[in-house]
Amino acid sequence: MAASPSGALGALDPTSDRAVFRQIADQIREAIDKGRFKEGDKLPSESELVEHYGVSRMTVRNSLSILQTEGLVVSEHGRGVYVRPRPPVRRLASDRFARRHREQGKSAFIVEAEAAGSKSEVDSLEVGEERPSQDIAARLGSPRRVLARRRRYLLDGRPVEFATSYLPLDLARNTPIAQPNPGPGGIYARLEELGHRLDHFDEEIKARMPTPQEVRTLRLASGVPVIHLIRTAYDTEGRAVEVCDTVMAADAYVLSYRLPAT
Structure with missing residues (x-):
């Protein structure tokens, strides 16, 4: 009515x-x-x-x-x-990659979904070797080939983001990271098991309007922008071990960070 x-x-x-x-x-x-x-x-x-x-x-x-x-x-x-109904808002918190979550066998997306009281799901998963773009290669130290992991994330059945992780082949080839399901804790847990203890992450975030393909993939309503986030993971030796290129529906997220004052 x-x-x-x-x-x-x-x-x-x-x-x-x-x-x-x-x-x-x-x-x-x-x-x-x-x-x-x-x-x-x-x-x-x-x-x-x-x-x-x-x-x-x-x-x-x-x-x-x-x-x-x-x-x-x-x-x-x-x-x-x-x-228009809005998807449940998830907080993109600064501690989502904390080691304690990996030790509990939880990936960052699962941690965030649980905090929102929602059901998480991953679909459209693709894993394969490819030549990286110039930007991705520069961030990873110029490898000629990388392992790419593409996936879409759903929250309570609704697409909220899709992401591609790029890892140097010498780290990822013939490891569980190259499998569709890398196991509990995700690829970061596997990297640390392989001796690449993670030290920190750098993130670049910008907002923009989506491409037609992104509108279809995330089922975005007219006028809804996206958050484009590029994250680089570094191990304790200072090596970049992964770059994750993520596009998120902007109406599904609140960015929440704790920043030190010293």
């Missing part, structure tokens, strides 16, 4: 220099933010909004288009416009 405009939406301000369609979008956005329209609710129909605001149908459509571009609502053909 569609939500009613009365009570949830106000009136237009005729003295404002802000365009009418933007005022309407502002009011609907505020109603969503304050929970007057909840996730999954059907918004008032175009006809109801036309009547409520006393504007043309095209003005209402322009308003709804703004909200769709922002990723707040989705239009279902023949049914109406709905407040």
Whole structure:
């Protein structure tokens, strides 16, 4: 059943220099933010909004288009416009690669999913040898060939990120790391068993709009950006032993870090 405009939406301000369609979008956005329209609710129909605001149908459509571009609502053909459900937010915490988790046989994604009270899953797994890009090669010390591990991560059945790990072949070939399932604790646990005790990780993070392929892979709604994270793992000898290139749905994450003050 569609939500009613009365009570949830106000009136237009005729003295404002802000365009009418933007005022309407502002009011609907505020109603969503304050929970007057909840996730999954059907918004008032175009006809109801036309009547409520006393504007043309095209003005209402322009308003709804703004909200769709922002990723707040989705239009279902023949049914109406709905407040888009959001995936559970996971905190990308600074301790997700702590050794204690690996010693418990848990990968970083499993740790994060458990903290969110959600079920984790990995699919679309591909493992193989390849020639690295110039950027990846530079980060790993210029190896000619690498082992690449590509996978997509799902949270409660919904894709939230996909990642590719690149490891020098002299470290990974003919080891459990080259298997689809590297075992408890993931590839970092296997690296340490092979004598490459991890010392630290460097991460570079940026936000951008997704490519068409990323939209399909992560099933992103219109207007939802991605977080692009590149992480390099170093052992205690200072060698880069892995580069992980990760793309995440930005609406599924909060980045949470503890930084020392000294």
